[in-house]
Amino acid sequence: MRLNARLVECFNAVMTVGTVTAAATMLNTSQPAVSRSIKQLESATGLKLFQREKGRLIPTAHALAFFEEVKKSFSGLDQLGRVAASLRGHQSGSVSIVCAPVFSYGFVADAASRFLDKYEAVSLSVDTQSSPTIGEWMAAQRFDIAVARYHSPPGSVIATPFSEPEEVCVLPPYHPLAARKLLTAKDLQGSRFVFLGNKDPYRFRLDTVFDRAGIDRDLVVETPHSASACSMVLKGAGIAIVNPFTAVDFLPHGLIMRRFANSLPFTTTLLRARHRPASPLVDLFIKELYLTRDRYLEIAARALE
Incomplete structure (x- = not known):
């Protein structure tokens, strides 16, 4: 007779609850079946595991030593069960994200x-x-996931529109133009400007708006990131036109957000890897x-009211 999981399970039950009768109840089987499994386990291991008395x-002693190893095995199975339950409840695992x-x-x-x-048991890679x-x-x-300004994703990626809010004008605290709810290109004539790098597609659109209106700006700071632009504006370097997501993060620090009259939608896409495991x-x-x-x-909308 070869050692197998069922024999070990019966042995573990007898050692845990103390009697063959209780073990049979625990395993939802018959008393003779448990007794037979114990004899087969002794035959498979070559060990005398129990003395029969009345x-x-x-x-x-062999049974006690063997039981210590069995408990380790069952502890491992219990852990596997807990892991499975955690996965079923979405309590553990990992998610990887890349964003603009x-x-x-x-x-x-x-x-x-x-x-x-x-x-709480989930880990993130960002x-x-x-x-x-x-x-x-x-x-x-x-x-697994990306959020980007991306319009032509490859076929191995599932793309879904994520957002398309209008860009906003941001000003330092107490700026004279802060009294207005809507700012036009003409309102910004001669203003000191913090602007994104000339390779940025939104910078090109913005330049086109001002060029067509014949409006001159004093371009004092160039930066590749909208967060840097907002920081510069907050410190009084000038005015900027940026996406509302970045602007919202700076509102608690006193940044002023106002609507810009020209439509400049900030389009972003949610990307999901098509061939990664579901x-x-x-x-x-x-x-x-x-x-x-x-x-x-919603925060941006309230700030623009």
Whole structure:
């Protein structure tokens, strides 16, 4: 007779509850079946595990030593059960995210913090890259999720529109133009400007607006990131026109946000790797991203009233 899991299970039950009758009840089987399994286990191991006295099984020294090893095995199985239950309840696992810099200052941190409050055993991997690089990395299936300014994702990526709010004008505290709710290109004539690098597509659109209106700006600071632009504005370096997601993060510090008369939609896309293993946790994190998006846009709307 070869050693097998059922024989060990019967032995563990007898050692745990003390009698063959109680072990049979525990295992939902018959008393003879348990007794037979104990005899087969002794035959398979070559060990005398029990003394039989008046119908009772008295564990031998070999049984006690063997039971210590069995408990370790069952402890491992219990842990596997706990892991499985945790996975079923979406309580453990990992999610990897890569995002454009515009979302890295506060947005993704906000989403991640709220997500981890709900799923404490989950780990997150977060990276920040330019949108073209994000497209390449997602095509290579390196991350589960991405949020980027990306319009032509490769076929190995599932793309969904994420947001398209209007860009906003941001001003330092107590700026004279802060009294107005809507600012036009003409209102900004001669203003000191903090602007994004000339390779930024939104910078090109903005330049076109002012060029067509014949409006001169004093371009005093160039920076590649909207968060840097907001920091410069907050310190009084000038005015900037940026996306509302970044602007919202600076509102608690006193940044002023105003509507810009020209329509400059800030379009972003949610990307998901098509060939990475499916995970409920990824779906849950995507849900948190949408909730965070809605919160940010609601805050922006209130600031623009």
